[in-house]
Amino acid sequence: MQQFEFSDISRMLTPIFARHDVDASRLLQVLLEVQDACHFIPSEAIDQIAAHFDVPRVNVEGVAGFYSFLSTRPVGEYRILFSDNITDQMLGKDELMLYLCNKLWVEPGKVSEDGLVSVASTSCTGLCDQGPAALVNGWPLTNLDRNRLDLIAELIRSRKPVADWPPMLFEVADNIRRSDVLLGQPFEPGAAMRATLARGAKETLAEVDKSNLRGRGGAGFKTASKWSFCHAAIVEEEGSMICDVGGHPERYIVCNADEGEPGTFKDRVLLNSYADLVFEGMTVGARVVGASKGFLYLRGEYRYLLKQLESVLQKRREAGLLGDAILGRADFSFDIEIHLGAGAYICGEESALIESLEGRRGRPRNRPPFPVTHGYKGRPTVVDNVETFACVAKIAERGGAWFAAMGTAQSTGTKLLSISGDCATPGIYEYPFGVTVRQILADCGAREPYAVQVSGPSGTLISWKEFDRRIAFEDLPTAGAFMVFQRKRDMFQTARNFVHFFAHESCGFCTPCRVGTELQKKIMDKIASGHGTASDLEEMKSLGHILKTMSHCGLGSSAANPVLDTLEKFPDVYVRKLKALAFEPAFDLDGALETARKMTGRDDDWAHL
Amino acid sequence: MSKTITIDGLTVPFREGQTIMDAALSAGVYIPHLCHNPEFKPHGSCKLCTVNVNGRNVASCTLPAVEGQQVLSDIAELNAERLALTQMLFVEGNHLCPACEKSGNCQLQAVAYYLGMMSPHYNHFYPQREADASHPDVMLDRNRCIYCELCVRASREVDGKNVFGLSGRGIKTILAVNSASGLLGDTDLAVTDKAVQVCPTGAILVKRRGFTVPIGQRVFDHLTIKDLQTGGGHE
Structure with missing residues (x-):
């Protein structure tokens, strides 16, 4: 176990603190950096972080204990986390994880005795189209097989820094298989903003309303209504409409990129290759509700995208599309900050996300009040999905009627589906709403499809009898996950x-x-x-x-x-799995003797019941 | 003219800003609850106080009363769910009433009696949780903690100390204390603190006060929790 002196911890923390404000909302970001530096959060660091932010120690401990990627006990210098989604399991994850553990002489879930490596499972990492996947110190490893694991084990044993590992191990493909208006048509950064400024904020809200756009995160709340509620909150507070005013520092636009639903990975692709579209949608939203500050809440699993996203933001600032006086309008300032998650699915729930943004445990708030009236730091806050903002940018550019003409009456526009499981070509498929499951299965080359998990574990499982159902809010609503299972799978x-x-x-x-x-x-x-x-x-x-x-x-x-x-x-x-009995006690008498067997080193017949 | 809601058909007045629970308690209507204590900001975690408002289930301790709400509370379906939640609280911890000093004064036990709990129903988890006897005057037994955060709230809001907080997540949630050693004895908790007095179970106990009131003469040996919390027993 590593020992840290107080002065070592201070030396480690000083540059980390220097990178962040003294605002306690930065707590989680600081803890992530400490985890990177020490491979855990040392108790002494908790003391100093608490003192630095002037918050109780127990609060820092509470945050450190909440998120999966933080740990208060050391993990390996090389921390390998295998994605544990069912699609990874179907591709042999369990067997591969054991294979690697055997190679490295480490038990799953434990740290090797020399502290070099730990191997464990983690919730879906959003790479189901190129699994089995894993993270090594936060970096995604894709398409794992025995050959790759042999190489990885060798790299670890020779203590090669992860930064120097062969890039091919970290290749993440977009795998866009079918594109429509979002993915298939070119977008010129600034086009939606120019259209918004020319049209006016109020009029742009009217276009979003006309488009009938509904939230792409799964719940399907009408985006224009959410934005109007945020308006109403402001109207009530200031006694006046704020449209076309802008520049109010205390309203927030939050993009929910905590894509944690197992089987979903479309936001990963949007952020990797269409970040401008997403940021522009956020900027349009900012203009409409009068926000000057926005956040992208990026799930910890997508941390590898952070650098390139920061550079997109920087380019937008340089192009006058973010920052002060956007496109020369003195009354319009807006900037976006990226905030990292740390392994907590619950932070995809908007009020838990806001708690996490404020640097706390990701616990959903009591509602009412709702985030649109009392969100980040108690201020009106709009939280929308990555794909929703991408749609907003398109609507701002091309108008609500254009968007509403696609899809069905109740579900307008297109939907990105993240397709994985038993099919020939897993990846991203963009369809107009209303497409049948059967059509999708044919397009992705599903082999003897038997069942589909639509919208992930929290969504709906449909059987082969229901393949004529449609992807639409009025039939099969979805946040985008589409996992295909063939007959031989054990449901x-x-x-x-x-x-x-x-x-x-x-x-x-x-x-x-x-x-x-x-x-x-x-x-x-x-x-x-x-x-x-x-x-x-x-x-x-x-x-x-x-x-x-x-x-x-x-x-x-x-x-x-x-x-x-x-x-x-x-x-x-x-x-098929049940015993014929009506009742069977859950208490396993023989299992209860396992500890005694381990302690005595016995496994003979007499040591069993 | 005061505004009203109805609870199980009974008209109950409320003041602006009151929750359904506030209105109910003021009117002497009992809705089972554990994490709620009128002295503190509503929390909404135990979910025992869930009621049906205009067809939707909501926690009555956090939902503001609104004119005309039709609230269903004392109905078979909700009482069955409340019983199940209470049983869940029993099996996730290690609650051994006969050996507990809080027995007879324990709200968890009293709610269980009120809801007619005859068995834990679910299989016990038998979690390994730490007890902490490091404080000279206060005993912390995490085996009995139900994560209502009343001690957390009392320490923060009344004592101004932040002695308690939650760490971990899900079923591995733990009640943590504000010291580097993790020991209660190394915090600034005083036996006179509000945080020591609010625990609805026997997780936080004052030392050397064992059985000063004999079994049989304790609060819930004579009153139901409904009587106590709605003043019904003092009529």
Whole structure:
């Protein structure tokens, strides 16, 4: 275990502090840098960070303990985190992880004795189209196989800095397979802003309204309504309309790039290759609601994009598209800051995201009040998805009617789908809303498709009987994930993977979700181990009801979807695994002796029941 | 003229700014709750106080009362869910009532009695949680913590000390204390602090006060939690 002297910690922290304001909202960003420097957050660092920000020590500890990528105990100098989405598992993740562990003489989830390396699992890293994937010290590794792992093990053993590893290990492809108006048509930076300024803010809001654009993060709230609510908040406060005024420092535009839903990776591609479109959409939003400050909340898994995103922002500043007096308009200043997440799915929930932006534990707030009236630092805040802002830029440039002409009446425009699983060409597909599942399956070369998980674990599982359903808010709403399963797949394992995901990602604030997701996990594990009975299925239905109706936020209320959907659509996969008994105790008497067996080094017949 | 809502058909007046829970408590209507304490800002984590308002389930302790709301609370479905949540709280920790000094004065136990809990129903998690006896006057037993954060709020809002806070996440959430050693004895907690008095369970206990009131003469040996919290027992 590494020991740190107080003076070492001070020396390490001084340049980190210098890079950040003394505002406590920077706490999470500072902790991420400390984690990088020390491979954990030393207790002495917590003391000094608390003193620096003038916050209680226990608050810093609380933040450090909340996020998966932070740890208060040392992890390896090389920290390898395998993406644990079901698509990674289908591509052999479990076996590959063990292979690497054996090569490196380290147990999964543990740190090697010399402190050199640790190998563990992490929630979906958003590389399902090129998995199995992993992160090494935050950098994405794609298309893993034994050959690559041999090389990686060698690089680690020879202590080669990750920065000097062969670039081919880190190649992340966009894999755009079908493009439409968002991905397929050129966009000239500044075009949407010029159109917005020429048209006027109020008129641009009217265009967004006319476009009938709905949030692309999954909930499908009408974007123009959200923005109007933000207006209403301001009207109430200042007694006047603010459109066309701009320059109000205390209103915020937040882009939610915490793309954590397993199976979704379209925001990764938008940010990698269409960042201008996204930033421009945010700037349009800023003009409409009168914000002068924006944030991009970038999930920790996409940290490798940070540098290039910063350089896009810098280019935009130089081109007069960000900063003071945008496009020469003295009354319009707006800038964007990138804020990193640190491994917490819950921060995709907008109020948890705002808590995280403020440097705290990502816990969803009580609502009302909603972020549009009381958001970041209590000020009116618009939080929209990456893809929503990209659409906004297009609408600002080409008008609401143009956008509304695509898709269906209730779901206008196009939708980016992140397709992965059992298909020939996984990747990004842009379709006008209304496309059938069958069409998509044909286009991506799905092999004997049997089921599709639409919109990730929190979404809907559909069976082959439902392939004529359509991607649209009125039929199958989606944030973009589209995971294909062929007949040979065990849909029970799929549900179990998702149930584990929710238990791991529950923030722990409310009772139903904190305990309910863990109970689901335990029951699914019991069934998987061959001890499940009919009463366990009844129990899961009743747990599902509690999760749905009593939870604090969307995580809890959707955490039972994978179980309830599989129970309804694929009951056989459970029944096959059940014992014929009506009841089987969960307590495993023989399993309880395992500790004693380990301590005594025995594994003979007499050491078992 | 005062504004009103209805709770289970009963007309209940409220003042602007009151939550449904506030209005209910003022009117002597009991809605089961654990993380709520009228002395502190509403929290909304235990979810026991969930009620149905115009068809939607919401936590009554955090939702502002609005004229004309039709609230359903004391109905079979909600009471069944509340019972399940209470059972969840029991199995996720290590609650051994017969051996607990708080027995009879414990709100978790009292709510369980009120809701007719006859068994834990779910399988016990038997988590390994640390007890902390380092403080000269106060005992912290995390086995009994239900993460209501009343001690967190009391220490911050009343004592001005920030002795407590939550760390970890999900089922691994833990009650942390404000010291580098992680020990309560190294914090500035005083036995007179509000934070020591607000724990609804036996997680925070004053030392050397064991069984000063004998079993059988404790608060909930004579009153239901409903009676206590709505003043019904003092009529």
